[in-house]
Amino acid sequence: MDITSQLTDIPLESNRPPAFVLEGTLRSHSTKNLAHHACHQIMKIRTGITLLVEKDRQQPLFSNMTAFIPAGLPHRSTPLGEAVYYKSIYLDEAMFRRNISDIVIFDMSDLGAALFDRISSLMAPQGADPEDLDGQCLKLLLKLMETEIHHRSHLARIPVPRNPANLRITAFIASRFQSKLTLSDFTNALHYSERHLSRVFKEDIGITIFEYLRLYRIFQASLKLLRKGASKTITEIALSCGYDSLSSFYKDFKEIFVMTPRAFSQKNGETHS
Template sequence: MTRVAYSFVRTFAPESARDLCVDRHYLLCASAGTLRLAARGQSWLLLPARAALIEAGSPIRVSIPRPATTASVLFDTRFAPAPPAPLTVFDLNPLARALLTECRAYTEEPLPVYAEKLFAALAAVTWRLAERPSPVVVPAGRSPELRRALELTEQRLGGEVRFEDVADEVGLAPRSLARRFAEETGMTWRAVLRRMRVVAAIEELAAADTPVTEIAFTVGYTSLSAFNAAFKELTGRTPTAYRASFHP
């Protein structure tokens, strides 16, 4: 008998990037730790109290920088429609969290009628939430030069990072690299740098109880007010409020 849907919980040790592709729609929910998911030129953070919805047959890259625990649901493609996008990350609302908790009890077939209705309700709610993806996403780049430029920029977030130095190391003139950023990301390098710093700060907020001021300096800000402004511009919340959202 074909499984219409089933749930499972896993704990992962840190690991480098690997490819993932499944033949069912995949709802991946983080309860602890952080995962990075990349597909189609973008990289998302999967944080506690957030979920990723991955379309069946859509390849993604997954990396786990710190230990993480996830609750997952796999939906047969005949049971649930195609998601609104191949990969989206979004906040879970209280109803979705409650349904996910109920569905965790059902890991095998055959499913009772009650369980099928639970999974159907979970799909309906999370598919709708996926229409409003999280803003915590950074470009992954298509060309080797831009991917290398993004890698170098991320490695130097905590210190002084100069666009001219990055361009020199990837073998492009600054004007050419600036054009690559515009064409492949729709953003300037400076905007990408600012977003990377906020994303790195979010990872630190999720990992420990490190003071916000210390995190701001760690990711390259010398002014707490500038950090708070950049953080709120991207997420719509202060760093403290965002940290609180990991434990709804």
């Protein structure tokens, strides 16, 4: 089913404070359909990876990055693998007026991260003293974000096809990514010419079939690195995701996650040899 076919409005209490915090464990997608709410959201993940899904793209979020989700934007959060622990600060639009229309994943400074962590589970309600410690931390955090939100993470995004034919291509990749694939494999399975497949796929989502395949393989590898109790080595994980060259796997992984597989595993999950 097309993820954009339905849209859920998340209601918020009329007497809610202008800024408040929600945190906890997310074990499945946040909502079945894409959803939106009437305030901005600043989100950080403590452990694991979640996929932030929009109408035409998906972006992974994990512990060293911050996501800004503007008010009114249809989206969904889907954990990859194990459950994730998250913390979000919700803000009235008036508190952070920026012309941002999509999810921004950016690199927050150490000071910004410390301020984010310090803000307590429920900030001052209407009429409370705006000069309390949480209020001051939030003011400074938003001031930092005016600049830091432009430091977008170099993490690659996972596009979502709109064309039904391209959905068949991505489904084929999902079922065969462990194997060595050539363009002929796609044409034989989908009964289109190489030229047609390549053209319509890139026109739809902006990257080639094999660039998408690379993204898919790396994200599958990231799930294996996070899996609790996993006994596979990094080499075994690379081979199980369709790589026959360990150096290519390391190069692609570092380009997408901006760290080595070992560093990623140590930071977010289990330790692998």
